[in-house]
Amino acid sequence: xxxxxxxxxxxxxxxxxxxxxxxxxxxxxxxxxxxxxxxxxxxxxxxxxxxxxxxxxxxxxxxxxxxxxxxxxxxxxxxxxxxxxxxxxxxxxxxxxxxxxxxxxxxxxxxxxxxxxxxxxxxxxxxxxxxxxxxxxxxxxxxxxxxxxxxxxxxxxxxxxxxxxxxxxxxxxxxxxxxxxxxxxxxxxxxxxxxxxxxxxxxxxxxxxxxxxxxxxxxxxxxxxxxxxxxxxxx
Amino acid sequence: xxxxxxxxxxxxxxxxxxxxxxxxxxxxxxxxxxxxxxxxxxxxxxxxxxxxxxxxxxxxxxxxxxxxxxxxxxxxxxxxxxxxxxxxxxxxxxxxxxxxxxxxxxxxxxxxxxxxxxxxxxxxxxxxxxxxxxxxxxxxxxxxxxxxxxxxxxxxxxxxxxxxxxxxxxxxxxxxxxxxxxxxxxxxxxxxxxxxxxxxxxxxxxxxxxxxxxxxxxxxxxxxxxxxxxxxxxxxxxxxxxxxxxxxxxxxxxxxxxxxxxxxxxxxxxxxxxxxxxxxxxxxxxxxxxxx
Numbered sequence: 001x002x003x004x005x006x007x008x009x010x011x012x013x014x015x016x017x018x019x020x021x022x023x024x025x026x027x028x029x030x031x032x033x034x035x036x037x038x039x040x041x042x043x044x045x046x047x048x049x050x051x052x053x054x055x056x057x058x059x060x061x062x063x064x065x066x067x068x069x070x071x072x073x074x075x076x077x078x079x080x081x082x083x084x085x086x087x088x089x090x091x092x093x094x095x096x097x098x099x100x101x102x103x104x105x106x107x108x109x110x111x112x113x114x115x116x117x118x119x120x121x122x123x124x125x126x127x128x129x130x131x132x133x134x135x136x137x138x139x140x141x142x143x144x145x146x147x148x149x150x151x152x153x154x155x156x157x158x159x160x161x162x163x164x165x166x167x168x169x170x171x172x173x174x175x176x177x178x179x180x181x182x183x184x185x186x187x188x189x190x191x192x193x194x195x196x197x198x199x200x201x202x203x204x205x206x207x208x209x210x211x212x213x214x215x216x217x218x219x220x221x222x223x224x225x226x227x228x229x230x231x232x233x234x235x
Numbered sequence: 236x237x238x239x240x241x242x243x244x245x246x247x248x249x250x251x252x253x254x255x256x257x258x259x260x261x262x263x264x265x266x267x268x269x270x271x272x273x274x275x276x277x278x279x280x281x282x283x284x285x286x287x288x289x290x291x292x293x294x295x296x297x298x299x300x301x302x303x304x305x306x307x308x309x310x311x312x313x314x315x316x317x318x319x320x321x322x323x324x325x326x327x328x329x330x331x332x333x334x335x336x337x338x339x340x341x342x343x344x345x346x347x348x349x350x351x352x353x354x355x356x357x358x359x360x361x362x363x364x365x366x367x368x369x370x371x372x373x374x375x376x377x378x379x380x381x382x383x384x385x386x387x388x389x390x391x392x393x394x395x396x397x398x399x400x401x402x403x404x405x406x407x408x409x410x411x412x413x414x415x416x417x418x419x420x421x422x423x424x425x426x427x428x429x430x431x432x433x434x435x436x437x438x439x440x441x442x443x444x445x446x447x448x449x450x451x452x453x454x455x456x457x458x459x460x461x462x463x464x465x466x467x468x469x470x471x472x473x474x475x476x477x478x479x480x481x482x483x484x485x486x487x488x489x490x491x492x493x494x495x496x497x498x499x500x501x502x503x504x505x506x507x508x509x510x511x512x513x514x515x516x517x518x519x520x521x522x523x524x525x526x527x
Binding site: 050051052071072073075076077081082084088089090091092093097100101102104105108148149152 | 398401402404405408409411412413414415416417418419420521
């Protein structure tokens with residue numbers, strides 16, 4: 001049985017039908033990516049799974065439990081964590097405080113060891129520990145946002161556009177971190193506009209077009225698919 | 236000596252504004268709304284303490300506790316019944332609801348306690364005075380300034396050390412991201428209203444101790460001035476509310492003493508306008524980072 005299973009969800013923004021019946025699965029230990037153009041509904045899909053939007057119909061099942069309609073505050077403790085688009089670090093809090101808030105749903109006795117773990121994985125954050133997050137560079141903020149999402153010890157980590165607005169060298173770095181996380185056993189659902197990079201790290205992929213899934217399959221196959229190459233890989 | 240006298244009176248009045256302004260600024264920071272009924276919660280606090288002292292023969296401290304308890308329940312109830320259903324509604328709808336709630340409270344007070352002003356009883360808070368050389372400081376002044384300092388210290392500790400306090404800071408900085416941490420936003424808003432309203436009760440008792448006339452509109456002018464103080468200091472900022480409140484009190488007393496008694500209030504609002512022209516975010520306000 002899949003770790004995450006989304007069945008035929010429909011999401012509306014007022015009168016706008018943003019998600020028109022999306023179904024997807026994520027298996028344990030997989031990296032699955034959702035690619036597609038701006039406005040295709042990638043972020044809305046993640047936000048709905050995370051509990052920030054309520055779908056009009058359809059179900060979201062995680063680790064055997066139906067999550068549909070639950071608020072995010074009930075979803076995070078079950079092991080589903082999201083690193084949002086635009087990083088969204090708490091700008092007036094220090095790096096350390098941001099990480100501590102990432103562990104909000106865990107007992108405070110466990111926070112210290114997770115902090116150490118994050119500082120080992122992201123040494124840059126250790127150096128900036130006492131700095132206010134709003135003053136970090138874009139790449140550092142992205143690392144902080146990812147580390148913060150990991151602080152809840154998620155079974156599934158959702159990453160929304162982690163490479164957005166970053167210099168190419170930082171994009172490489174972020175993707176190598178994603179690869180490392182995958183190697184250490186974290187299951188990842190990745191939303192990206194950088195389809196090339198996303199498909200090269202992912203096991204499987206779904207292509208979104210205006211609220212529908214138009215294509216899905218093994219990432220490697222999609223990387224060489226003619227339609228995908230034409231539409232998303234610019235070749 | 237008159238200068239010092241005025242300064243101390245200004246600090247005392249400013250401390251009351253500051254305690255009220257904390258309620259405005261915390262609610263704004265976390266719920267992103269202006270709770271214009273806040274001033275009237277002060278009035279309810281004043282009346283509850285008055286009832287305790289005058290009708291029920293309860294000791295001063297217990298009367299204060301009763302006032303705080305009633306105001307806390309009142310604030311949380313107002314939030315749950317009137318504001319929570321409008322969480323997704325446009326800001327204007329919430330603002331108008333808050334103004335309506337303000338009139339509702341004033342008119343309920345009018346029904347219960349009548350239109351005749353009540354004279355707030357003398358207690359240990361305002362019953363004595365301290366001589367310092369030729370200065371004569373009323374005990375209400377001392378208690379007010381002291382209460383202000385203690386509240387500031389406790390609130391700072393609360394927001395920087397406790398789990399709930401930190402969650403509140405997260406919600407005020409980025410509500411969506413706070414939800415993704417697993418923070419229950421509705422609960423933080425409830426706690427904010429509870430704290431703000433309990434502080435309003437304290438402010439009400441202190442206000443009535445210094446200016447012992449109590450009527451249904453008692454809370455509205457201090458409420459508006461405290462709101463001004465919160466904007467002056469930078470709305471959403473706790474130290475800003477403190478600074479804005481104290482400065483506003485001092486400016487008001489000095490304005491009345493040295494410029495014109497009649498124009499005292501006008502001077503207060505003129506200062507606000509000047510500050511907002513020069514620094515639109517208020518003295519300690521943080522510029523909102525626009526996302527692009």
